[in-house]
Amino acid sequence: MKFALVSTALTAAAFLSPFTNAQAYQQHAYQAPLPVQSQNAPAPPPGIGLQVAQTLEGMTGWNVTGMYARVIRSKEFDRTRDEAEGFVRLTDRNYNSLVKHEQLPEGGKERVWFSIIHAPPSDVTSTAYLDAMTNAARIARSNKTDPLDHIKWGRIDFLTETELAARWLVFKPPVFVIATNRGKDLRFLTPRMVGPNGTTLETIMREEHWKNAPIWNSAYAPGGSRAFIVDWYVRLVQLWSKFTTTVPSWALLFIMPMATQRIMSWMHSGTPAPGVPAAPASARSTPAPAKVVTPKPAAAGKKGKK
Numbered sequence: 001m002k003f004a005l006v007s008t009a010l011t012a013a014a015f016l017s018p019f020t021n022a023q024a025y026q027q028h029a030y031q032a033p034l035p036v037q038s039q040n041a042p043a044p045p046p047g048i049g050l051q052v053a054q055t056l057e058g059m060t061g062w063n064v065t066g067m068y069a070r071v072i073r074s075k076e077f078d079r080t081r082d083e084a085e086g087f088v089r090l091t092d093r094n095y096n097s098l099v100k101h102e103q104l105p106e107g108g109k110e111r112v113w114f115s116i117i118h119a120p121p122s123d124v125t126s127t128a129y130l131d132a133m134t135n136a137a138r139i140a141r142s143n144k145t146d147p148l149d150h151i152k153w154g155r156i157d158f159l160t161e162t163e164l165a166a167r168w169l170v171f172k173p174p175v176f177v178i179a180t181n182r183g184k185d186l187r188f189l190t191p192r193m194v195g196p197n198g199t200t201l202e203t204i205m206r207e208e209h210w211k212n213a214p215i216w217n218s219a220y221a222p223g224g225s226r227a228f229i230v231d232w233y234v235r236l237v238q239l240w241s242k243f244t245t246t247v248p249s250w251a252l253l254f255i256m257p258m259a260t261q262r263i264m265s266w267m268h269s270g271t272p273a274p275g276v277p278a279a280p281a282s283a284r285s286t287p288a289p290a291k292v293v294t295p296k297p298a299a300a301g302k303k304g305k306k
Contacts (some may be wrong), residue, residue, distance in 0.1 A: 003207040015154055015160060021245075050206045050284075057065070058249055069128040076119050082155060082278060085137065085138075086137045086138075086141060086153055087134075087137065087153045087154060088152055088153065088154045088155070089154070089155055089156075090115055090155065090161070090164070091112075091157075091160070091161055091164075092161050092162070092163040093165055095164060095183075098269075099113055099182065099183040100182050100183045101177055101182075102182070108150060109150035110150065110180060110181075110211075111150060111152065111180070111182075112150060112152070112205070113151075113152045113154055113178070113179040113183070114133075114151055114152070114154065114176070114177075114178055114180075114182070114205055114210075115153070115154030115155065115156050115176070115177045115178075115179070116129060116130060116133050116154070116155055116156065116174055116175070116177070117156045117157075117158050117161075117164075117165060117168075117170055117173045117174060117175045117176075117177060117245045118130050118155065118156070118157065118173050118174050118177055119158050119159070119173040120159065123173070125174060125191060126173055126174045126197075129174040129176075129191065129196045130155075130174070130196055131196070131198075132195075132196040132197055132198045132200075133153070133198070133200075134198070135175075135198025135199075135201075135203035136198040136202040137153045137198070137202075138198070138203065139198060139199065140202050140206065143206075146206070148205060148206060151205055157176070158170070158173040161261050162236065162237050162238065162241050163234055163237070166230075166234045167218060167230060167234050168186065168188075169214075170188075171252045174190065174191065175188055175189070175190055176189035176190075176194070178210050178211075178213070180246065184222070185215045186215065186216045186221070186222075187213040187215055187216065188213070188215070188216065189210070189213060193213075193249075203215075214244040218283055222300065231271065287290060
């Protein structure tokens with residue numbers, strides 16, 4: 001009974017948790033802790049998912065809070081490690097200030113932003129490439145002769161930074177993004193082009209093999225003739241993200257199937273009802289066999305009168 005109660009409640013908590021949509025996940029999951037102004041300052045209230053877990057733990061005595069924490073950790077990377085590992089967390093809000101309008105020292109090397117767009121930890125490929133890039137940054141910093149200080153190592157979350165991923169037309173992470181010329185020149189490296197090896201990535205950046213990748217200059221690139229289509233697409237993605245943030249996920253479970261059924265019914269409303277199939281032409285052209293009439297035998301003559 002307790003197990004069924006805990007399972008049901010955890011399922012409800014997962015649906016009600018703010019991590020189920022991208023924007024709320026961004027606002028809740030990785031906010032850096034603010035400095036405490038006073039020791040008596042009230043702590044922020046926990047999310048509804050954590051409240052349900054704490055209530056169940058008090059009712060059952062089980063470590064439901066720990067189970068909930070493990071579920072949440074499987075959906076996110078620990079952003080508190082970014083600075084310790086020498087990475088900058090790039091977001092939709094700080095990209096322009098950090099990349100496009102960065103205050104650069106005069107006479108130095110060209111600034112190069114080497115970033116990875118990654119998925120949640122459940123994506124094995126993203127985890128492998130994140131580890132490889134972490135090793136590459138560590139190898140570069142350990143080089144006393146040239147630690148590649150002109151390179152900034154960045155991380156971009158595919159789920160939360162919807163504008164960056166949509167504007168660059170990135171649909172499947174992981175993808176490496178190399179930004180130069182204050183973000184005007186963009187190059188992309190996919191897993192098909194480079195393997196998840198830290199030494200290989202460090203060599204690519206140190207020996208500038210990344211320059212062999214072409215700069216994105218298609219019609220859909222920033223400044224291209226069809227860049228306005230990308231702007232519309234970005235707005236559409238933002239509206240959808242705002243909608244999924246406003247509407248609870250449990251409500252979407254009921255709304256989306258109903259909307260899909262209505263749309264499919266409307267699309268098939270003009271289709272005529274199937275009738276009785278007509279006979280094939282070959283059957284209509286074949287004449288019916290003539291009816292054979294068998295002549296009756298002649299009747300016997302009547303006997304004469306005596």
